[in-house]
Amino acid sequence: MQQVLGNLKDLSTSTKASDLDLLFLKGIMESPVFCSLAQVHENLEDLKLEAVQDNNVELVSEILGIIRGLTIADNSAAELSRILRQPHFQSLLEAHDMVASKCYQAPPPIDPAIATAANNALMQPNAVRMIGIHKRAGESLGVTFRVEKEALVITRILYGGLIDRQGLLHVGDIIKEVNGQQVGNNPTELQKILKDCSGGITFKILPSYIDSAIPPWVYVKPHFDYNPANDILIPCREAGLTFKKGDVLQIVNREDLNWWQACNKVEGTTGLIPSQLLEEKRKAFVPKNLDTTGILCGTLNSKMKKKKMYITSRNAEFDHHELQVYEEVACVPPFQRRTVVLIGAKGVGRRSLKKSLLVCHPDRYGTTVPFTSRRPREDEHNGQTYQFVTRKDMELGGGHGRTCILDVNPQALKVLRTAEFMPYVVFIATPELETLKVIHKAVVDAGILTKQLTDVDLKKRVDESAYIQQTFQHYFDLTIVNDNFHAALETLQAALDRLYSEPQWVPVNWVY
Missing domain, CATH: 2.30.42.10 (PDZ domain)
Incomplete structure (x- = not known):
């Protein structure tokens, strides 16, 4: 380059170049970008580069497996996972490994x-x-x-x-x-x-020359378990994605009306899952050999169809027939839930768990006790009938800022599970019947309870618990089997503590 620059004056006579052409050439060769490129070229000519290893695809797969459990809680891990999964990055690694392994297999001869x-x-x-x-x-x-x-x-x-x-x-x-x-x-x-x-x-x-649409960032929680090995309708069982109820799935392709493509956020695997439409059709199908005399079904062989009016007192029977397939969710940073709702059958221990939380963490949890600024009477105690606060605290909103713990009828979930209350719903399940008999006998023998329940009464509690779980499980964030009170309390406290430290997947209508 220096030799050419030094001979620019002689080029005008030997090549019949005009002064303007020579000035343009000199400007290009003296530009910083051109000089840097020339320097890079010389360095590459002097330096012989060799690949360090030829198994980078396996290495990246191993890295993705290690950080798989961190992607939900750590934004940096999630970003790294997205980068490493990019098609262009994966193709770059594959090309590098092929060059590094000197695997230059020639394609078959082409006509x-x-x-x-x-x-x-x-x-x-x-x-x-x-x-x-x-x-x-x-x-x-x-x-x-x-x-x-x-x-x-x-x-x-x-x-x-x-x-x-x-x-x-x-x-x-x-x-x-x-x-x-x-x-x-x-x-x-x-x-x-x-x-x-x-x-x-x-x-x-x-070629079709059809460009694929960019996959939308849609996340859902399924309300059912799915195993493609047991699905006779799936077009390719090997391509199916197995998931459990409550998993978080990213829907990456919904072009097929019956089969969506989804990626499991925890395991990172991608495959086919039944679409909302297909699963609703399957769940709505009632075989003729089943008992069809229940609510909303009627009798198939009956010529007269009986109309059913919606009765508020019996709305649980109608709720049982709601089709719950997928619920769209969004990931939000850790935050304090406004309410904690405990659901369960009668006598399962909801109120005992509630009282224990209120006693252990009075600064964090409260309940639906009205506040008043008047002085308590002789037979009144603070926190039982009323919360007694000063007039100043009442005006400043004293007593607020805590999470309200409710133990309510399951029917109330339809009203409470909204962006206004943002509840964390915990289902307290009864143990199996035989275990419940042992627990009940121990409680009676210890004198904690005086009323002896019959096996029929205990069976009713187990059946009631099973019915609540089957009908309202799509509302539950956590299920605890109360076969040991102290263990159940520890499990509940640990789950509530995680709400303050870990990101949460909530219904998308709470956010947008």
Whole structure:
């Protein structure tokens, strides 16, 4: 460069360049950017770079497994997880590992006619394209196919899978050949061919030119357990996602009316789940061989249909038939809930747990006792009939700022579970019948209770508890089996303490 700059004056005579051209060339060569590029080039020529390792894809997978449990509580871990899962980042790692391992496997020879068609694919919408990918033996591509007009068409690309990360194939692409072999029109055979392949794979496709929509940031909590191995309707059981009631799922694709793609926020796996519409249809279906004489069903064989009016006193029976599938939720920072609601059958110990919390943490919890600024009478005690505070405290809102603990009828949850009250709902369940008999006998023998309950009475409590759980479980944030009072109290206190230190998933209508 220095030699060229020193000879610029001689260039005008030897090349017949004008003074303006020489001035423009000199400006480019003396610019800081151009000089920096030249310096980088010289440094790279002198320095021979070697890869440190060739297993970075496995290393990143291990890192994602380690930080999986931290992504909900730590925003930095969540951001790191999103970066490491980006398709471009994953493709960069795969390319680096291939170069580092010197795995330069040549693709199968391509017919010149096909190569010409592939080069002109951008100009001819109906022309074929050649797509090359690299996979390991046994690795899933994360793609499903369907037969359409005697051709195999990509019907779904799983979010986060190999094909999705590379971004070379799209929904609607028609697969013509794999490694130079015709694929026919059998999706099962094609899946087997792809599963057995390893290394470089070349696809001959007719592209669809349909851009996939950016997945929305939608999170839901399912109100049911799901195992794709037991689902006869799922198009591909291997692609299904197993989840439990209460898990947090990110919905990444809802283009299919019946099958959504979702990612489990805890385990980080992605797969197919039944859509809201499909699951509602399944839950609403009532086989004819079932007893259909209950509320809202009527008798199938009856010619006369009896109308049912909504009766407030019997609304639990109507609530039992509400279809609870998915609830949209949002993650919010730790905050103090306005109310803690204890739900359970009669005699399960709700009031004892409530009193213990009020005694142990009077500065944090309160209950629905009215406040007054008058002086207490002789038979009145503070905190029982009234909370006695000064007039100044009343005017300043004294007594507020604490979480209100309620033990109410389950019917009240329909009113309380709103953004106004923001309740943390705890279901106190009775233990199994035999365990309940032992506990009740011990309490009676100790003189804590004087009334001896019969086995029939105890069975009613167990049945009532089961009914409450089955009918209102979609409202519950926590379930505690009260087979040991001190253990139940510790579990409840620990769960309430976590509300002050950990992010919480709440109904999205509490936030927006």
